[in-house]
Amino acid sequence: MGSRAGSASKVKLNSFDDLFGGAENTAGEQIIHVKLTDLHTFKGHPFRVLDDEKMEETTESISRYGVLVPGIARPREGGGYEIIAGHRRKRGSERAGLDTMPVIVRNYTDDEATIIMVDSNIQREDILPSEKAKAYAMKYEAMKHQGSKGGSTLDEVGEAAGESGKTVQRYVWLSRLSDGLLGMVDARKIGISQGVDISFLSEEQQQYVEVILQETGAAVSNAQAAKLKEYGKSGELTLAMVRLILTEEKTKERKVTIKGDKISQYFSEDYSTDDIEGIIIQLLEEWRKKQ
Numbered sequence: 001m002g003s004r005a006g007s008a009s010k011v012k013l014n015s016f017d018d019l020f021g022g023a024e025n026t027a028g029e030q031i032i033h034v035k036l037t038d039l040h041t042f043k044g045h046p047f048r049v050l051d052d053e054k055m056e057e058t059t060e061s062i063s064r065y066g067v068l069v070p071g072i073a074r075p076r077e078g079g080g081y082e083i084i085a086g087h088r089r090k091r092g093s094e095r096a097g098l099d100t101m102p103v104i105v106r107n108y109t110d111d112e113a114t115i116i117m118v119d120s121n122i123q124r125e126d127i128l129p130s131e132k133a134k135a136y137a138m139k140y141e142a143m144k145h146q147g148s149k150g151g152s153t154l155d156e157v158g159e160a161a162g163e164s165g166k167t168v169q170r171y172v173w174l175s176r177l178s179d180g181l182l183g184m185v186d187a188r189k190i191g192i193s194q195g196v197d198i199s200f201l202s203e204e205q206q207q208y209v210e211v212i213l214q215e216t217g218a219a220v221s222n223a224q225a226a227k228l229k230e231y232g233k234s235g236e237l238t239l240a241m242v243r244l245i246l247t248e249e250k251t252k253e254r255k256v257t258i259k260g261d262k263i264s265q266y267f268s269e270d271y272s273t274d275d276i277e278g279i280i281i282q283l284l285e286e287w288r289k290k291q
Contacts, residue, residue, distance in 0.1 A: 031070045033100040038080035039073060039090050042113070046134035047121045049087050051095075054126075058092035067093060070102040072120075074113055081105060084113045085120035111142035119160040129174065129192060130182040136168050137175035173199045180210045189213065194225035201232040208242040218246055 049055075061068075071086020083090060086103060093101045108116065118139040122132070140157050154165030154172075170192065174185065176199040184190045190198070190213075198209055198220070209228065213220070220228075227245050231237040267276050 031102050031104055034073065034081055034103050034105075035100055036090060036094055036098070039071075039086075039101065039103070040076055040080055040082050041087060042083055042117050044134075044138065045087065045117070046131050046138065047087070047124075047127070048131065049091050051091075055088065055092060055095070058088060059095040062089070062092045062098065063096040066098075067101050070104050072116065073103045073105050074108050075105065082113070084108065084117050111145045114138050114142040122161045128186045129171070129195070130179075130186050133171045133175035133177075133182065136171040140168070140172050170196050175199075178203065178206045178210060181206055184210075184213060190220050191222075194220045194222060197225035197229040200229050201237065205232050205237045205242075208237065208239045209246070211239065212242050212246050216247060220246065224248065 067086075067089050069089075071089055072084040073081035073086070074084060076082045081103065083103075086101070090101055118135045121127075122135055127135075136157055140153065143153050143157060154168045158164055158168040173196050174182070174192065177185065177195055181190065181195065181198060185192065185195045198206065201209065205228075212218075224245055228237065228242065231241055231245070263276065267279075271279075
């Protein structure tokens with residue numbers, strides 16, 4: 001259990017007091033008002049900061065009451081500060097015409113900062129699959145650096161959002177997709193499970209897939225994605241092969257439902273579903289022979 005204590009729990013921020021602890025906390029840190037021009041985006045920040053409806057609300061709130069919850073930042077090598085939590089508050093402050101924003105400055109390591117940055121955003125409702133994939137991949141790497149080993153690391157990564165290690169693993173795989181293919185996952189042109197299969201292809205093979213999908217506008221079925229992965233593994237996946245796989249006729253699953261009242265006209269309650277199915281198939285066989 002020692003490895004767990006050395007990972008997420010080391011930087012886990014459980015309460016408002018943990019984070020903000022009044023104007024000055026036990027370590028002597030203060031909430032300071034930093035010029036917005038001195039606040040820089042977190043390196044590789046995977047989350048969008050959009051001027052959408054929610055940003056309108058944030059801006060309006062900041063215009064009226066100011067920034068109620070300070071951001072978190074750390075000193076930046078090239079001067080100024082790197083935002084760890086508070087990118088949307090910074091944008092809201094800019095839009096509200098403010099020059100500064102309250103932040104708590106702490107000397108977090110890269111790994112600690114990454115974990116806090118991901119955890120402070122991952123529970124938002126409007127996150128795209130590409131954002132979640134990149135965020136989980138960043139947090140997973142950070143936690144591995146901190147010494148957490150084995151399968152438990154993936155479970156720890158998903159803890160803040162209440163997601164299983166299995167789900168996290170799928171998103172970490174998804175993060176290996178090219179930006180173009182990730183964009184197609186975001187646009188729901190490629191499903192998550194198909195995206196995971198395609199993520200096992202090399203960069204060049206992924207490029208083939210992107211080209212053919214843009215060319216045909218086709219959706220990818222589970223069977224096609226599995227076939228791409230299989231051929232990719234054996235190194236046989238050429239552009240022509242990708243075209244062949246993705247333009248294959250998809251077999252439609254045919255399903256017929258017969259209403260209960262119609263069934264009970266012919267079969268008493270003693271017949272099981274399997275019995276009924278067996279008799280219908282047998283009758284159809286006889287019918288086919290007569291054709």
